[in-house]
Amino acid sequence: MSKGERTREAILAEATQLASVAGLEGLTIGGLARHAGMSKSGLFAHFGSREALQLAVLEAASRQFTRAVITPARRHQRGIDRLSALIDGWLHWDGGDMLRGGCVFIGAAMELDDRPGPARDYTVAALRLWHRILAGAVARAIREGDLSGDLDPDEVAHDLYATMLGFHVSKRLMHDPGAVDRARRSFVRLLGKALPARAA
Amino acid sequence: MSKGERTREAILAEATQLASVAGLEGLTIGGLARHAGMSKSGLFAHFGSREALQLAVLEAASRQFTRAVITPARRHQRGIDRLSALIDGWLHWDGGDMLRGGCVFIGAAMELDDRPGPARDYTVAALRLWHRILAGAVARAIREGDLSGDLDPDEVAHDLYATMLGFHVSKRLMHDPGAVDRARRSFVRLLGKALPARAA
């Protein structure tokens, strides 16, 4: 990795944190430069425009998400185990201390819903992909006999995601100390089945 | 109502629309003045600070919410009918054309979760109140025998709210034309019971 690439990665790590707290709109080039300890224009040169910076942050967040949630879940048996790992991974992704302001995509989903552009398009695509992954895991768990065949994977995936949004608000806005446990109970109700004990 | 009061109300109506689209952070005094057709300082004089303007917008949104959702539901029988009216009213509040960007409080919940201050405090209180209203309606429906006694009103209220967040994303970000019907099916699953046909 060249020095320029390393700098860029360091900037993006800082930018992702900032965006998770202040949102993509709150992510300013000047503010980010201050955090990164470099000049505005020096930082700017890495991206070329604010829009490109926002997009780069979303891409960086996607890579982090894959590393933190998707990849670890692949180590678990297909079926309810893997679905449960995805859910646990997500709870840790949004509720843990990895991102100081929680999931970047939830913030983006709310901020960008009325703002057309590449950042919005990327967010829509990322959410669609996440939805497909969840629905696929549910469908597989049904086929494995872990979940009832009465469940509709697409609808369940949607309800799981809504529960994640509820968790985000409970945890981040309401500071509810029981947010994780409550979300877990909702997941269990949605799946009609207790989730396996988690490792982490 | 004095002329000053009428002006203030007109400004707030415009401000609520703007905040629903651009968020409370996107609500600038200059931008709002342009929309309202008056000078920045003339508008500013009505509120005294940007923070006060944001708070006034939240208060105005609360009054609108009461008028659009809470009060109409009171005309329905206590129990499942009233709960159903609250849910329908909310779906129309967030998904209808009353607010061009949907529910102001959802935007505020996401924007303000890491920003202490009166606007955040107000949002937390408003959400708590809405949660209590939902939980109360669920409890009453249980007592009336409309819903199963196995349901926990507090947990159900929380899940209903999460479903509303999911609806907001489906409708506003994903532009899913089936968002309302899908949300309705989720509500039915959460309550374990078909909702009465709605009037509107």
Added chain:
DNA sequence: CCTACCGATCGGTAGG
């Protein structure tokens, strides 16, 4: 309710 203004900050550019 206005004009005229303040310092700070915005995204972005020139030139090195």
Added chain:
DNA sequence: CCTACCGATCGGTAGG
């Protein structure tokens, strides 16, 4: 990667 700068806009003030 920097300094120095651009026009526009930010929240807010003075004075009327």
